[in-house]
Amino acid sequence: MKRRGITFKIFIVTTILLVVSALILYLTLYFLLPPYYYHNKKAKLEAGVHTLVSQIEASKWDKAKDILKEFEHQYNASVMVQSEKNQIIFPNVVFLKDTDNAKITGSTMPPVVRDDTFNKMMPVSFVGDRERYRLMVTASLQPVDEAATVILTFLPYMVIVILLLSFVGAYVYSRLIARPLLGLNVMAKKMAMLDFSTDFDFKSNDEIGELASSLNKLSRNLQRSMEELHLANSQLTDDIKKKEEQEIQRREFVAMISHELKTPITAVSGQLEAMIHNIGPYRNRDKYLLQSHQITQEMEKLVHEILDISSLESQEFRPQIRTLNATLLLTNIIENYQYFCDTKKIKLVSDIAENVTLQADERLLSKAVSNVLSNAVKYTPKGEVVSVHLFKTLDGIQLDVMNSGTHIEANELPHLFKPFYRLEKSRSRTTGGSGLGLYIVQKVLEAHHAQYKLTNEANGVKFSMSFPRTWNDT
Secondary structure (H helix, E strand, C coil): CCCCCHHHHHHHHHHHHHHHHHHHHHHHHHHHHHHHHHHHHHHHHHHHHHHHHHHHHCCCHHHHHHHHHHHHHHHCCEEEEEECCCCEEECCCEEEECCCCEEEECECCCCCCCCCEEEEEEEEEECCEEEEEEEEEEEECHHHHHHHHHHHHCHHHHHHHHHHHHHHHHHHHHHHHHHHHHHHHHHHHHHHCCCCCCCCCCCCCCHHHHHHHHHHHHHHHHHHHHHHHHHHHHHHHHHHHHHHHHHHHHHHHHHHHHHHHHHHHHHHHHHHHHHHCCCHHHHCHHHHHHHHHHHHHHHHHHHHHHHHHHHHHCCCCCCCCEEEEHHHHHHHHHHHHHHHHHHCCCEEEEEECCCCEEEECHHHHHHHHHHHHHHHHHCCCCCCEEEEEEEECCCEEEEEEEEECCCCCCCCHHHCCCCCCCCCCCCCCCCCCCCCHHHHHHHHHHHCCCEEEEEEECCEEEEEEEEECCCCCC
16 A cells, blocks of 8 residues: 655645635635624614614704714615604605794605515604604615625635635645655654764754754764764774683683693603602712702792783782882893803993983883893804993883894794794703793883884894883873
8 A cells, every 4th residue: 555645644634624614614604694794784773773863852853864864874774754644754855934933744655664674663853843753764684695695606616716725725834844744754764774974954943843953962862872882882892802812812821831831840750750769860869859959940930920920911910100210220230141241252232321210110120121131142142242222212211122143033023922932942941931031021011101122133133112201000
């Protein structure tokens, strides 16, 4: 079934109302106008006759004639005055004068009485005349009947005019009323499709105008809510993804820890068991007890590193920030590594700016810098140079650690900050550490909002870290 629009419905209803209203008005005039006119006209004539009688009886005949003529003109009526001898003295008047008084005489005319006329007879007298007269007032009520007949005859033509005016009026009215409703309907459909990009431009002080304003406000509120919901959903998706990645990393981390601890524990356990049972070379307990002790020291170091990582990754972790002298801190760390450089025949040079202060956690920063410098010393060949450069920049403070004579494959650089990742694939303790050093460095620098990078230079590898001048714990 074809759906009828609101414009069509308003047009049909308005047309019917206009046609019915016009016909009711037209027929009301036809049926009620004649009796209303008859009673109204009759009442006015009754009142006018009584007023006329009072005016005549207070006037002489000469003045009374003017009053009678004015009454005929005003009420469109015929007035006749008749004497007791049935002589009509008005409107046909003959004056007979004697020496003392004027005598009023006239012709005789019988009154005409009809059903569609108003007839009223009243006794009257005039000032200065003792004779009594009869006042007869006659008025025709036929014109209103003729007008009603004309109205009925003109009805077919009026029907055409009524229909034409009704159609035009209904069309204009329906378009005027339906236009904002159609616009609101279009906007509501767009909102149902989650399209809040457009507003409905309709200015009016009525309820439709208030509805349009409320719908526009609702659209803007929904759009803002949808944007906030989309942003929250995106953030939630990122958080879930991050949690999943953290969970994967945690499982991998636990697996790596298990692997890193399994080998030394197995070695120590085997050596101790062999020494207990005096098997073969393990009878030399001093030698293998020393080896077991060294292995347990490595394991202790690994456990401490794992605990540091656990602390850094904890949600409750907050670095103990205070203002410290970076120049003094770096000088002390360099002095600690001078002996190892001398042992490896490595030259350690430094270029450290004076009185450089920094807001940081001294313990964590010292550990991070020590790990970077330790890696530089460990992987620098004999006869090469390790240089440390601390200086101020426009944005903050920068520390560069450069070791010459080394090179890292480009595909290895992104993986160096992963836990337990080592360039030396044999994972021997004699050629490398646990693989957690740079991972700890990364966590410490991130906790200080510092920028860092590890790059290959023309004659070596450089680790750069930049610290902001002021601390903002956000």
